[in-house]
Amino acid sequence: MSIGTLYSYPQNPRSLKAHIAAKYVGKSVEEPVFDFPAGLQTDEMKELFPMAKIPVFKTECGKPIFESNAIAYYVAAQDESVGLLGATAYEKALVQTFMSFADNEINPHLATLLYPILGYYKFDKDAHTAAASSLRRSLNALEKWLITRTYVASEQVTIADIVLFCTMIPLYKMYLDTITRAPFVNLNRWFNTILNQPNVACLVTDFEYCEKAVVYDPAIHKPAAAKEEAKPAAAKEEAKPAAAAAPAADGKEKNPLDLLPPSSFVLDNWKRFYSNNSEVDSIKYFWDNVDLEGYSLWLASYMDNHLLKQTFMTCNLINGLFQRSDRARKYAFGSFAIFGEDNNSELFAIYLVRGQEIPFELADTPDLESYTTKKLEINDETKALVNAFLTWDDSIEGCSFASITNKKFNEGKIFK
Numbered sequence: 001m002s003i004g005t006l007y008s009y010p011q012n013p014r015s016l017k018a019h020i021a022a023k024y025v026g027k028s029v030e031e032p033v034f035d036f037p038a039g040l041q042t043d044e045m046k047e048l049f050p051m052a053k054i055p056v057f058k059t060e061c062g063k064p065i066f067e068s069n070a071i072a073y074y075v076a077a078q079d080e081s082v083g084l085l086g087a088t089a090y091e092k093a094l095v096q097t098f099m100s101f102a103d104n105e106i107n108p109h110l111a112t113l114l115y116p117i118l119g120y121y122k123f124d125k126d127a128h129t130a131a132a133s134s135l136r137r138s139l140n141a142l143e144k145w146l147i148t149r150t151y152v153a154s155e156q157v158t159i160a161d162i163v164l165f166c167t168m169i170p171l172y173k174m175y176l177d178t179i180t181r182a183p184f185v186n187l188n189r190w191f192n193t194i195l196n197q198p199n200v201a202c203l204v205t206d207f208e209y210c211e212k213a214v215v216y217d218p219a220i221h222k223p224a225a226a227k228e229e230a231k232p233a234a235a236k237e238e239a240k241p242a243a244a245a246a247p248a249a250d251g252k253e254k255n256p257l258d259l260l261p262p263s264s265f266v267l268d269n270w271k272r273f274y275s276n277n278s279e280v281d282s283i284k285y286f287w288d289n290v291d292l293e294g295y296s297l298w299l300a301s302y303m304d305n306h307l308l309k310q311t312f313m314t315c316n317l318i319n320g321l322f323q324r325s326d327r328a329r330k331y332a333f334g335s336f337a338i339f340g341e342d343n344n345s346e347l348f349a350i351y352l353v354r355g356q357e358i359p360f361e362l363a364d365t366p367d368l369e370s371y372t373t374k375k376l377e378i379n380d381e382t383k384a385l386v387n388a389f390l391t392w393d394d395s396i397e398g399c400s401f402a403s404i405t406n407k408k409f410n411e412g413k414i415f416k
């Protein structure tokens with residue numbers, strides 16, 4: 001029996017919340033084909049749904065409900081004995097916790113990260129970086145919460161799992177690729193558990209985990225006309241490339257880094273020297289030749305060391321970063337080092353980059369957002385650190401990792 005009508009667009013993850021809840025309570029929710037936004041502009045619909053966003057819901061007696069969580073809640077409340085609302089006062093509070101968490105601690109960051117790709121928002125590099133960091137904090141919190149729990153609020157699926165799951169679908173489809181999600185073992189297990197619930201699996205039939213994160217590219221991700229209509233009014237601005245690329249005489253756009261004053265230090269020569277000579281000779285070559293006006297040195301410190309497990313997995317993490325940083329090879333050299341041992345390790349890197357900022361091509365990988373980066377002022381301590389990253393051997397005179405870690409060097413990888 002239908003308990004009401006949902007108005008939305010097909011495959012809207014927000015509407016999915018109500019459809020899943022309906023499966024659990026054994027009711028059905030109608031969802032006729034709907035012309036959005038025109039369908040919300042009739043006098044009747046304007047009166048019922050002043051916010052004019054979808055999804056919206058009319059109960060079988062014509063009463064309006066808007067906000068997708070509230071719609072799903074109403075559906076779940078059709079049979080409280082199923083337990084979707086939580087059994088005790090405490091569980092009910094946790095249900096609220098994770099519905100709010102999905103809306104406030106996941107969705108806004110997801111929107112900042114993914115909506116530019118979908119053509120809904122203008123890309124903003126600073127906002128993107130901040131959102132990636134805030135999202136990681138939220139994912140870390142969920143990861144910890146789920147160490148001892150199968151579901152977020154109860155011993156069984158609740159509406160909180162459903163809401164959080166639906167909110168996270170776009171992340172698992174587009175952002176959390178194999179390597180990025182690898183540290184979130186408990187969160188992944190939870191997501192997969194919900195995905196495979198029969199009441200979910202019968203509705204989410206085309207889900208595929210993201211293998212490689214979709215990265216914003218100004219040349220590809222222009223706002224599409226069709227999508228323009230659905231996006232929030234405040235976001236209706238033309239997307240522009242984040243890094244200003246300057247037109248060259250031949251009409252092709254040049255990377256701003258190629259327009260910097262020429263440098264005496266040739267990155268390719270350095271990479272070749274480093275590959276073909278001893279580490280000790282490389283240190284000498286490096287400091288004899290490096291031009292720290294045309295280039296800068298950076299320390300990158302991985303922020304989620306507590307999530308690092310076996311060293312080979314950390315190597316995969318680094319390899320993934322290297323793959324996704326491919327277009328930065330022309331402008332950067334890096335040395336990555338893992339310290340400590342399995343389940344007790346730390347990850348750091350040193351980058352030499354063209355210019356005085358981390359190049360867009362490097363910063364734009366989702367991976368680098370898991371690191372704090374600090375420009376190195378050159379003094380004896382930082383020189384010793386750079387030398388240690390070039391030799392991976394701090395027993396050599398003039399090489400020392402002591403300023404960043406007291407753990408022993410374990411394994412390293414070079415980005416060149």
Ligand SMILES: N[C@@H](CCC(=O)N[C@@H](CS)C(=O)NCC(=O)O)C(=O)O
Pocket residue numbers: 012014052053054055066067068069230231232233
């Ligand atoms: N918090 C609301 C958000 C609804 C929402 O943003 N809907 C989008 C489509 S998924 C929309 O209608 N956007 C059009 C607009 O912002 O004008 C909910 O969860 O229902």
